[in-house]
Amino acid sequence: MSEAPNPHPSDSGTILERLDRVIAADPTNAMWHWRRGVTLAAADDFPHAREALEKAISLLPSYADAWVSLGGVHVKMGDRKSAKRAFRSAADIEPLTEGAIAGYLSNAWLPEFAVWGIKTAIQGYWRKLRRRTQCADATQTVQEAINFGDRRHYAAAIDVLRRGLARCPGYVPFAKYLGAYLVMHGNRQQSRQLLEKMVAWWPEDPQTHLALGVCLSALGDVPAASAVLKRALALDPGNHDIQVALSAIGAAPPPAPNLIETRNVFDNYAEHFDSDLVRGLDYRVPEKLAAIFAERGRVWDRMLDLGCGTGLTGVSLRPYTRHLTGVDLSRAMIDKAKARGVYDMMYQGDCVAFLQQIDATYDLMVATDVLVYFGDLANLFRAARVRLVPGGVFWFSVEEWGGEGYVQQLTRRYQHSLSYIRATAHTTNLRPVFEQQIDIRLENRRPVRGLLVALERTDDFSEDKSWQFQPGSTPSGAAST
Ligand SMILES: C[S@@+](CC[C@H](N)C(=O)[O-])C[C@H]1O[C@@H](n2cnc3c(N)ncnc32)[C@H](O)[C@@H]1O
Known part of the structure; x- marks a missing residue:
């Protein structure tokens, strides 16, 4: 593209310099060429404006705004035939563009445009009104x-x-x-x-x-x-x-979870949760946990089901505890869980805040498919440890992250690495006593890789490596839970 002529008004000069820089960095973006054309036209440099707008259109032929601007430049240069062609192209692509309508009207005084321009503008206006009626329920449809x-x-x-x-x-x-x-x-x-x-x-x-x-x-x-x-x-x-x-995509650190959004998702999802997850996506974590508990045969005194949802885990683990408490963010999920009649007590709210506010203690805590809404686990682990009796155990599942630390996926769920879980457990004085790779559920018909982990409250934590992780099995020397 040739040099912009001098002198330009100082404003457009600065804008043009900036536009030249972004175009040099990204020459195939039609929008920058369109902006350059509009800026040059505002400075009355019509030949260069036309060149920039034609470039925008060559990159993106369906760019209605660029066609409208080009029409305006043709009018200023006295080329009415080309102007009409450009406006027509814009009208063909997007008859309802505000810019196109303004373009037809502002040029309607020209004899060639008098009838066509006014007619097109009026048609556009009516179509716009009709569209407004047709789109009245658009938000509902979305x-x-x-x-x-x-x-x-x-x-x-x-x-x-x-x-x-x-x-x-x-x-x-x-x-x-x-x-x-x-x-x-x-x-x-x-x-x-x-x-x-x-x-x-x-x-x-x-x-x-x-x-x-x-x-x-x-x-x-x-x-x-x-x-x-x-x-x-x-x-x-x-x-x-x-x-x-x-x-x-690893281009920024994972943001903190948004509790209000999570609650809204599950309030809306409660009605379909069981059928979608269990039947549709083959979600079986509660049953897998129940199978491990059945093998071990221990009955616990007091179990806390963190993020109990509709109570799938409560139903599966009820035979292994004398008292069962459930807590969940979502009122609608809790209502479903209550209807199952397996919980002795239920609370609504964030489970970290719950753990920090109560006096009760538990020998068993469980969180199935809940830590995927957490990101950083340190606060949860710390709060859980305080409410676990010595020797008490916290069982949970996560979606597994193959790298370091944890990430948030586009699905909004977090994934955690085993090394992150171990390190966080270590700093919060919890000891891993069970680690196993499992398939959590299906996503796009493929299994989602996860981990089932148990952490024990230990008051004399030592560098005990006897529980070293074996993929797909209980670590050797795991405490019996
Ligand atoms: C995928 S569901 C799992 C429910 C249940 N544990 C199960 O296995 O069927 C996740 C549940 O965690 C709850 N949840 C997410 N973040 C939470 C938080 N910070 N405190 C309490 N509940 C939470 C959600 O409301 C939802 O009911």
């Missing part, structure tokens, strides 16, 4: 799709969104969620094409960037995903979803 998505019924979510998009083509959340669910359903290339188009259309929308970033990471293009997600975070600093997505 919610319907999310409800399917939360239950991992991605094909149903995609179907709802596709129908919504056909009825209401310009509605960003339809396309955004469609892109995300296509990724989860495995149609990644299709999703990438859709989302790249959307990012060009809505360059200021962080959610669209987020969806594209997630798609690129699913495709394994980590550098591109990282760049798109960082742009998303710049547009919406502090956004939890974007931080999670960056952490999932």
Whole structure:
């Protein structure tokens, strides 16, 4: 591209310098060329503006805003025929673009545009009104799709969104969620094409960037995903979803869990939890734990079921305890658990806060498929240790992370490494007495790798290595629990 002429107003000069730098770094992004064209046009440099806008269109022919801007530049340069062609292209691509309507109106005084311009503007206006009626239930439709998505019924979510998009083509959340669910359903290339188009259309929308970033990471293009997600975070600093997505590709530390969001997810999920998880995803951790307990034959005095959910673990382990207490964040999950009639006491709230506030002690604590909502485990382990009697044991499952420490996945669930669990147990004076690799459940028809671990409260912790981990088996010398 040729040099911008001098002198420019000082403002646009600075903007142009910045635009030149981003274009040099990313020459294939149509949006920057469009911005350059608009800036040059504002400085009355129409030949260079036309060049920049044509470049934007060559990179992304469906870029309606760029066509509208080019039409305006043609008008200023007296080329009415090309202007009309450019406006028509914009109208063909996106008849409802605000910019396109403004473009037709502002140029309607020109004789060639008089009838066509006003007619197009009026048609656009009516279509816009009609679309508003057709889209009146759009938020509800998105919610319907999310409800399917939360239950991992991605094909149903995609179907709802596709129908919504056909009825209401310009509605960003339809396309955004469609892109995300296509990724989860495995149609990644299709999703990438859709989302790249959307990012060009809505360059200021962080959610669209987020969806594209997630798609690129699913495709394994980590550098591109990282760049798109960082742009998303710049547009919406502090956004939890974007931080999670960056952490999932190792480009940022894992954010802390969001308890309100977790509670809402399970309040909405309670109705379908048992059928989806047990029947749909072959979730069997409570039964696996019950089989180990049955083999050992011990009956405990007081068991605390942390994150008891709908009570699946309560039902499985009830024969092995004289007293059973359940605690969970979600009221709807607790209501389901209560209906099973196996708990002696139930509490609603965060289990760390619960452990820190009570006086009671337990000889057995269990948390099945709950630590996946925790991230850092130190506070939980510390609080559990205080409420365990000496020799008491804390059994739990995690999704296994093959690297160091722990990460948060795009599914929002955390994964923990065995070394992190051991190190955290060590610093909180708990001793691993059981470690076994298990399959937690299915995800996209593949097993999710996990660990079943038991930590014992020990008041004389020593560097006892006798429980060294053997994949798929109980460590030798494990304490009998
Ligand atoms: C996947 S469900 C597992 C439920 C049950 N343990 C089972 O195995 O069926 C996770 C449960 O943990 C609960 N949960 C997540 N974070 C929690 C927290 N900080 N305190 C208490 N409950 C929590 C959720 O509300 C949800 O009911």
